[in-house]
Amino acid sequence: MNIYDWIVIGAGITGSALAYELSKKQFKVLLLEKDTIADNATVYSYGGLAYWSGTTELTRQLGQEGIELHRQLSAELDGDTEFRELDLLLTCDRNDHPETIAKNYANFTIKPDILDIKQACELEPLLNPNAISGALRLPHGHIHSQKTAIAYQQAFLRQGGKIIYERVDQLLQEGETITGVVTEKNTYHSANTVMCAGGLSRRLLTDAGISSKIYFTHSLLIRTPPTDIKLSTIVMPAVQQRFTLEARAEELTKESGWDNYQDDLLESILDAGAVQFLDGSLCLGQISALATNPEAKLDTELGESAIRKKVGIILPMLGNIAGTCETCLVAFTNREVAVVGNVKNISGIYLFNGFTSTLVFAPPLAKHFANWVAGENSEIIEQLNCGVE
Ligand SMILES: Cc1cc2nc3c(=O)[nH]c(=O)nc-3n(C[C@H](O)[C@H](O)[C@H](O)COP(=O)(O)OP(=O)(O)OC[C@H]3O[C@@H](n4cnc5c(N)ncnc54)[C@H](O)[C@@H]3O)c2cc1C
Structure with a gap:
């Protein structure tokens, strides 16, 4: 019989990092991932490290620990995460005032510099000066998130961990205890199971009768092949609508409920931004859309054209660049940082x-x-952890 100390479900950045850390503590760990070719939020992520964004003692400490950890992670894992430090440029809409928007950032660990149009365009020559009223600049960290997940996985395997590519269909339950998982092919037993399945975690938990405050948006973005065009900074809007959408998610789904898996698109937003990776490829994004069915099909043609139009206004050279529209689920919660800990009862x-x-x-x-x-x-x-429910 396969018996583990820990089963980790999902090999995105969260599951890969956790499997590695658990195995470092000498636990016998199995990492289960449904896809042999990763197709998740970690693959399509911008890779930004917003270590400056702490507003409480907890998030300030985590931000500081996080950036220090990333500065040495490639060496620790013996695998390149492509970590670097560069400017994050938050663009202010033509009709907004950068000074007013900067007030929303007043509580962050690091306050942004306020740039006028000329300063912003000197820092990021691809910007359209006619589309902005200025920008906010913050020091940002950047990684290739999928390469980081792979580096964690390789280090985990070297420590004796095991990765199996099988979809978990069900949690194995005996009375009030989860004793392992049932996959499409096998049953695995473990003393402990931890859910790192991103936007799909909620469904597995619900099927086991466990309610959770984990939600998700469907994200649409464009990935391009390597290009000679050089983006000097990471560009995002200073007023990001994604956070407003996430804050309203419970209210928007009050009628349908989260666990009825509705295809209807309840609301969507577009935060126009762009990031370039070290190989020259770009990610342009992103639309966040709310539909409670994780398998809901979004109109990618319409989404792609909306992203191209809005990114093209701010960064005209990128609007028509060759690339493909991708989708993934991004999990979120209404808690301060994450849903972390054990389950009540x-x-x-x-x-x-x-x-x-x-x-x-x-x-x-x-x-x-x-x-x-x-x-x-x-x-x-x-x-x-307050006995997560
Ligand atoms: C366009 C975009 C830009 C972003 N930019 C940033 C950024 O700059 N900074 C930042 O911090 N965050 C950013 N994010 C968010 C961040 O990328 C995600 O929050 C993060 O990657 C989620 O990691 P995860 O491990 O929780 O989930 P995922 O990466 O989605 O991984 C979950 C894994 O679980 C697996 N799984 C699911 N169900 C099962 C099952 N039943 N059995 C087995 N395996 C299963 C999936 O296949 C998947 O591999 C961005 C996201 C997007 C889409």
């Missing part, structure tokens, strides 16, 4: 999911989580 099952600023917060939290389950003190996990 059911033993053997843990959640590590729904992160905000996932790429900067999840790696240090994976370390804290592994320390905590190994019996060491972790005030941070104690604070986040």
Whole structure:
């Protein structure tokens, strides 16, 4: 019989980091992933590390730990995460005032510089000066998130961890205890199971009768092949509508409920932005759309043309660049950082999911989580874990 200390479900950035940290604590760990070719939020991510965005003691500490961790992660994992530090340029709409928008950033660990149109265009020559009233500049970190997940997985395998590519269909339950999982092919037993399945976590939990405050949006973005055009910064809007959509998600789904898997598009937003990776490829985005069925089919043709139009206004050279529209689910929660910890009244099952600023917060939290389950003190996990329900 296959018996593990821990089963981790999902090999995106959260599951890969957590599997690595758990195996570092000498646990016998199985990482289960449904796709042999990754097709998830980690693959399509911009890769930004918003370590400056802490507004509370907890998020300030995690931001600091996160950037310090990323600065040495390639060396620790012996695999290139493509970490670098560069400017994040937050564009202000032509009708907005940068000084007014900057007030929304007043509580962050690092306050942005306010740039006028000329300064913004000097920093990012691809910007259209007629489309903005100025910009905010922040120091940002950047990684290739999929290469980082792979580096975690390789280091995990070297530590004796096991990865199996099978879809988890069900949690195995004996009374009030989760004792493993049933996949499309096998049954695996474990003392503990942790859910890192991104936007699909909620469905697996619901099927096991476990309610959770994990939600998701459908994201649409454009990926391009490597290009000679050079984007110097990461460009995003200073007023991001995604956060407003996430804050309204519960209200918008009040009637339909989250677990009826409706295809209807309840609302969608478009935050126009662009990022370039070290190989010269770009990611242009992004639309976030709310539909409670994780398999809802979005109109990618319409989405692609909307992204191209809006990105093309701000960064005219990128609007028509060759590329393909991709979709994925992005999990989120209405909690401060993530849904992390054990589940109330059911033993053997843990959640590590729904992160905000996932790429900067999840790696240090994976370390804290592994320390905590190994019996060491972790005030941070104690604070986040209130017997997740
Ligand atoms: C366009 C875009 C830009 C972004 N930019 C940033 C950014 O700049 N900074 C930032 O911090 N975040 C950003 N994000 C968000 C961030 O990328 C995600 O929050 C993060 O990658 C989620 O990681 P995850 O491991 O939770 O989920 P995922 O990467 O979605 O991984 C979940 C995995 O679980 C697997 N799985 C699901 N169900 C099962 C099952 N039943 N059995 C087995 N396996 C299963 C899936 O196949 C998948 O591989 C961005 C996202 C997008 C889409």
